[in-house]
Every structure is written in structure tokens, then in C-alpha cells.
Amino acid sequence: MAGAVISGLGIYILIGEGFSIVSSDAVINARVAMVRSPIDGYLEMKPLAIGQRVHAREPLGSVTDERADDARVQDLERAADALAAETALLQARLADLKGSRAELAGRTLSYQEGRLRQLRAQIDEAEAMLAGARATSQESEATLVRAEELKAKGIQSAAVLDKASASHSVAALAAKAAAARVETLRIQHAAASKGTFLGDSYNDTPYSSQRTMELDLLAAELRADLEERAGRLAKVRDHIAVERQRVGRMREAFLNSPVDGRVWEAALGAGEYARKGQDILRLLDCSTTVVTASVGERDYNRLRVGDPARFRLAGTRRVYDAVVLRLAGSGAATVYNNMAISPGPDHLQRYDVALSVPGLLHDPEANCAVGRTGKVSFSGIGDATGRLRSWLGL
Incomplete structure (x- = not known):
């Protein structure tokens, strides 16, 4: 009786294996993130061991x-x-122009005050001469009247x-001229x-006043030049700040995971x-953990993404639920360019399948266990067979 049971179980397992799709190899894999040097320079790195968690x-280091x-x-x-020297010179x-202008303005004021006093004196003098001319005119008028009277009398x-x-x-x-x-x-x-x-012998403004106006024009030009230099200097200093930041980035760059x-x-x-641009570190991105496997052509054509x-x-006896994530077919070497584990020749001769296994991310023993191998089954029969084998401890 026992022999019949064992024979029945063997037949069940063989049938299950025959009708289910089982991969010939399966590997836990993950994407590799590159840490490259952003500049040329000498590398300073903190001690990092292979497999160390980051x-x-x-911060991982720096390049100087x-x-x-x-x-x-x-x-x-x-x-x-x-520009700063030119600005200081213009200032x-x-x-100096402000000092000279103040001096000339004082001289102009003094000249004006002196000229007004001179004209006031000349006016007083002219008014006195006018009074004398009018008196002489009145006297001559009286003399003329007497002469006319004497002439009329024949005297x-x-x-x-x-x-x-x-x-x-x-x-x-003369009186009219004096007036x-x-x-x-x-x-x-x-x-x-x-x-x-x-006046007839000088211009409408004195020399000091003319010089003051010339200095005002020159000062206006200097202020315009000073404003232009100040604007250029501000822009150059802004460029200096930007260039210093650029040089700082070129002189030292920090490396982070x-x-x-x-x-x-x-x-x-x-x-x-x-x-x-040179590679410094390759880091496993544990959040991208997948399982890669290969199957035969007939089995591959029975699979669909999402199965x-x-x-x-x-x-181990641990079994994880999985979902077909990608069907890359045969010769799928290029899809592994950024993966940690590259496929072998036998794998490339078969048909590539990638699976998402969320349970691996939450298993502390299998989390980011890149390189560990196992087997994938793609059908309910195969799953039942696996559960039976687990129950029997096979």
C-alpha cells in the first residue's frame, strides 16, 4: 500500500513538472547606479567595503x-x-571740480558785489552830473532870455x-546826455x-562765471562717465562671482550616493x-530588485506580461509570489547593460524573462541579495507541486 502511495506521488510530481513551465535558471538581479567623477582630480573617499550599505x-567622498x-x-x-582705479580717479x-567750482562761485559773487557797488557809485556820479547839467541848462536858458530882451532893446x-x-x-x-x-x-x-x-569792453559774464559754467559741464560729463564705470564694475563683479562659483565647482566636487x-x-x-566622467563606484539600487530567468521557446510563447x-x-524553503515583468526573448544582452548580473552564454541561447518579486524587498535575509539563485514556476500545477514538495520536505 505504501509503495502505491509513493508511486502515485512520484507520478503526480512528474506530471506536474511536465505540464508546468519551470525556468532552468533564475537569479536575483538589480539595476546598478554609477557614481562618476564630475571633474578631473584626485579622489578622496571614505572607507567603503564591497556589499556595504549606503x-x-x-556623502561618499570628493574629487579635488x-x-x-x-x-x-x-x-x-x-x-x-x-575699472575701480578709473572710478576712483573720476571721483x-x-x-576737485567741486572745490574749484566753489572757489569760482565765490569769486563770481565777489565780482558781482563789487560790480554792483561800482555801478551804484557811477550812478551817483552820473546823477550829480545830470543835476549840474540841468542847472547849467537852466542858467543858459535864463542868459538866453536876458540876451533876447537886451537885443530887443538894442542894448x-x-x-x-x-x-x-x-x-x-x-x-x-549836455543835460540830455547826462540823463x-x-x-x-x-x-x-x-x-x-x-x-x-x-558793457562794451567785456562779455555778459565774468571769466569766473564762465569757468564755473564750463566746470559744471565737465562735472556733468564726469558724473556720466562715473555712472557708466560703476555700472560696468558692478557687472564685472557679478561675472567674477559667477566664475568663482564655476571654478569652485571645477576645483572640488562632492560625491553622494x-x-x-x-x-x-x-x-x-x-x-x-x-x-x-570616469566610473568611481557602482552601487546596487536595491529598490529595483527583480528576478531574471530563461525558458525554452515553446514555454516562452505561452507567457504574457502580468502572468x-x-x-x-x-x-531555502521560502517561496515568493512573482509577476512577469518583461519578456525580452532570445539574445537579450542589451537589457542587462545596467544590471548587476550579466547573462551567461546558455542564458542568451534561451528566452529571457524578468519578474517582479515584491516579497524580496521585505525579506531582511533576501533583500538586495543580488546573485542568489533559485527557480521560477509559471503555472498552478507547478505551484501545487512546489507546495507538496515543501510539505514533504523535499
Whole structure:
């Protein structure tokens, strides 16, 4: 009876294996994240052992290049120094102009005050002369009247009358000229009080006032030049700040882990010289853990993405639910370019299947156990067979 049971179980297992799809090999695999050198320089790394756990954004080391090209920064600094010197020179010239202008303005004011006092004195003098001319004119007019009366009485000759008439005419013209002189001086005084000086022998403004206006124009030009230099200097200093940041990035770069995972390979170590873009570390991205397997052509054509499956980890009794994630077919070498475990020749001759096994991510013993092998079954019969084998301890 016992022999019949054992024979029945053997037949059941053989039938289950015959009708289920079982992979010939299955490997826990994961994507590899590269840590590359962003610049040329010498590598400083903290001690990292193969398989050591690392966390995302964890500092791993740095690359330092003391020979970073800072010629652009030096050129900009020289340009900034030149602009700063020009700015200081313009500021000094502007200060000198302000001093000279203040001095000339004082001289202009003194000239104006002196000229007004001079014109006031000349007006007083002209008014006195006008009064004298009017008195002389009145006297000559009286003399002319007496001469006319004496001529009419025959006491005085016509020559005396003519002389008296001529003297009166001259005196009247002299009074008129004196009045005009007074009016001219008053006009000059009124204009001088407003800063305009009238005369035949000089310009409308004194030399000091002309120089003041010239200095004002020159100061305006200097202020425009100073503003232009200040604007250029500010822009150059902004460029210097940007270039210093660039040189700082070229001189030293920090290396951080891009993923949560484990150290898979260290291409370079501390103290070695790294080229820009050169691989320094390869890290397993444990969040991308999958199982890769291969099957025969007939079985491969029966599978579909999303089909359920089960993965049994070799050397254990643990079985994990899985789902077909990718069907890459035969010769699927390129899909492994960024994977930790590359397929062997036998695998490439068969048909590649990738599976998602969420249970591996939550199993502390199998989490990121890249390289561990097992077997995948793709049918319910195979699963039942596996459960029976587990129950029997096979």
C-alpha cells in the first residue's frame, strides 16, 4: 500500500513538472547606479567595503583638482581693478571740480558785489552830473532870455544873442546826455543784480562765471562717465562671482550616493586620479530588485506580461509570489547593460524573462541579495507541486 502511495506521488510530481513551465535558471538581479567623477582630480573617499550599505544622498567622498583653470577669474579681477582705479580717479577729479567750482562761485559773487557797488557809485556820479547839467541848462536858458530882451532893446548885439543861444543848446544837450548816462548805468545795475554784466569792453559774464559754467559741464560729463564705470564694475563683479562659483565647482566636487543600496564595485580608490566622467563606484539600487530567468521557446510563447509566478530561493524553503515583468526573448544582452548580473552564454541561447518579486524587498535575509539563485514556476500545477514538495520536505 505504501509503495502505491509513493508511486502515485512520484507520478503526480512528474506530471506536474511536465505540464508546468519551470525556468532552468533564475537569479536575483538589480539595476546598478554609477557614481562618476564630475571633474578631473584626485579622489578622496571614505572607507567603503564591497556589499556595504549606503543611503541616498549619503556623502561618499570628493574629487579635488588644484589645477582648475581660473584664468578667466584673474582676467575679470584685473578688469575690475582697472575699472575701480578709473572710478576712483573720476571721483577725485569730480571732487576737485567741486572745490574749484566753489572757489569760482565765490569769486563770481565777489565780482558781482563789487560790480554792483561800482555801478551804484557811477550812478551817483552820473546823477550829480545830470543835476549840474540841468542847472547849467537852466542858467543858459535864463542868459538866453536876458540876451533876447537886451537885443530887443538894442542894448546888446546879435552876436551876443547868438552866443547865448548856442550856449543854451549845448547845455540842454549836455543835460540830455547826462540823463541818458544815468539811465544806462541803471540798466547795467539792474542786469548785474541778476548776474548779467553789460558793457562794451567785456562779455555778459565774468571769466569766473564762465569757468564755473564750463566746470559744471565737465562735472556733468564726469558724473556720466562715473555712472557708466560703476555700472560696468558692478557687472564685472557679478561675472567674477559667477566664475568663482564655476571654478569652485571645477576645483572640488562632492560625491553622494544616488540611491539606497549596496556597494557593488569600486573602480577607483582614495588617492587615485579620476578623469571627468570616469566610473568611481557602482552601487546596487536595491529598490529595483527583480528576478531574471530563461525558458525554452515553446514555454516562452505561452507567457504574457502580468502572468503570476512563484520564485523559490535556492537552499531555502521560502517561496515568493512573482509577476512577469518583461519578456525580452532570445539574445537579450542589451537589457542587462545596467544590471548587476550579466547573462551567461546558455542564458542568451534561451528566452529571457524578468519578474517582479515584491516579497524580496521585505525579506531582511533576501533583500538586495543580488546573485542568489533559485527557480521560477509559471503555472498552478507547478505551484501545487512546489507546495507538496515543501510539505514533504523535499
